[in-house]
Amino acid sequence: MTHRRKQVEHLIRAELSDLISRQVKDPRLKGLVTVTEVSASPDLKQARIFISIMGDEEEQGEVFRGLSSACSFLRHELAKRVSLRHIPELSFEKDDSIERGIRLSQLIEQVSAEGSESGQS
Numbered sequence: 001m002t003h004r005r006k007q008v009e010h011l012i013r014a015e016l017s018d019l020i021s022r023q024v025k026d027p028r029l030k031g032l033v034t035v036t037e038v039s040a041s042p043d044l045k046q047a048r049i050f051i052s053i054m055g056d057e058e059e060q061g062e063v064f065r066g067l068s069s070a071c072s073f074l075r076h077e078l079a080k081r082v083s084l085r086h087i088p089e090l091s092f093e094k095d096d097s098i099e100r101g102i103r104l105s106q107l108i109e110q111v112s113a114e115g116s117e118s119g120q121s
Helices: 005-025 057-069 069-083 098-121
Strands: 034-038 046-053 089-092
Touching: 005 034, 005 046, 005 069, 046 057, 057 069, 057 089, 069 089
Parallel strands: 046 089
Antiparallel strands: 034 046
């Protein structure tokens, strides 16, 4: 990955985080919505935006519908804030790495507890 692409991804992540939390007025974007990562294509024409959302499946679905609805607004605002020749097309994807980390921690604790119980016998 080039240094420029990494810089652009970081800048887009920071700006989108600010826009989503402060500028987008869609009521579907309530709760804790976090932009965890941005992955841009090598030509910087597309960007996959990874979003972490606290809430159940229904709330998460509402957030993604809200983000989809706000996509053109977000691109327009990014164009004002970021000096790029082309603002990438945005696609939003669920980032479940936090949930996977929690599940992994639970499994480790479970195995540790089972190991200590069998060691005591």
